[in-house]
Amino acid sequence: MKTENTVWHEQHISKEQRAALKKQTPCLLWYTGLSGSGKSTVANAVDALLFKLGCHSYLLDGDNVRHGLNGDLGFSDEERIENIRRISEVAKLFIDAGLIVSTAFISPFASDRALAKEKLASGEFIEVFIDTPISICEQRDPKGLYKKARAGEIKDFTGIDSSYDVPQAPQIHVKTAEQSIEQCAQQIVNHLIAQGFIPASCIEQLEG
Template sequence: MKTENTVWHQQHVAKEQRAMLKNQQPCLLWYTGLSGSGKSTVANAVDALLFSLGCHSYLLDGDNVRHGLNGDLGFNDQDRIENIRRISEVSKLFIDAGLIVSTAFISPFSQDRASARAKLAPGEFIEVYIDTPISICEQRDPKGLYKKARAGEIKDFTGIDSTYDVPEKPEIHVKTADLSVAQCAEQIVNYLAEQGFITFNKNQE
């Protein structure tokens, strides 16, 4: 618990210096969408593409984080809020290290996504809405979660009996039903290049 005796320790090496060394601008790609929408798949493809371009990046996947840091949390509304709070704080530290960070979480509540955005400097938070119709998500259903939710075996399942707040103005709107995974990744990386977060020549692709 933070107390009055807890102060922020100023480090000798600044975020700007780390970014300059890496030849990129740190930012947070916040992937949000329904279960089965393709968040992790697209985020992984983007991370691989950034790596191939010589960028310094890291992906924080929802399932992976719940194996350790957030392993004590469930899936009710209160735990979902805490899940997002923790990961946004971790992301902030990674950005301070000069990295391009990706988070792939359902993050269903717009208020939580807004809180994560507010922790960062203007322009550093990039909301990536992985827009996939629920009918397609259910067809994919890689973990069989929709089937269990429809049968009442899973409670508080987003899109079934728990709310998902659709992003109103995401920086990047990816419609996976119309694009391949490679095309989705290219759309996101091109955005980063256009906004000056990364620099690369077409010959590097």
């Protein structure tokens, strides 16, 4: 709830000035997909590539954020919505700082992803659908969560007893069952290059 006694304070340094200093165009890579789909793994691989290119980036991982900022939230529909609302606001701050930001969250509801997009300027939101069949996610089950969900030990688990809204028109469609992590990461970085978020000088430096 917003208070009536707060006023937006304009800062002397603009987002555009901060981005120019970093010689890049800020954007938000919003990774979405089922648990075990490979969101965090791919996002980390992309972040490593961006670092190698000399880009200024940061990864907000779903589990890590729940250890601090969102540590008071559970996994009911209402709490998932609040989880995404908070991370959307944090991501916007990172965008204002001129960074290339990644968020790796299941973010199961299309309406929440749309709200996150609305908070940013046109073109800054890049939906990355990590499209992995649930059968493969269950085979991987790196945290043993599917096993617990099937046994009824975990409630409101996405893909089992809580719904997932499949992205209808993601800017980047990644299939981890058909590509290596390295190939998936390169696909995403190639998109950033093609769309001009990463300057050509960085690419030339890497190739040199």
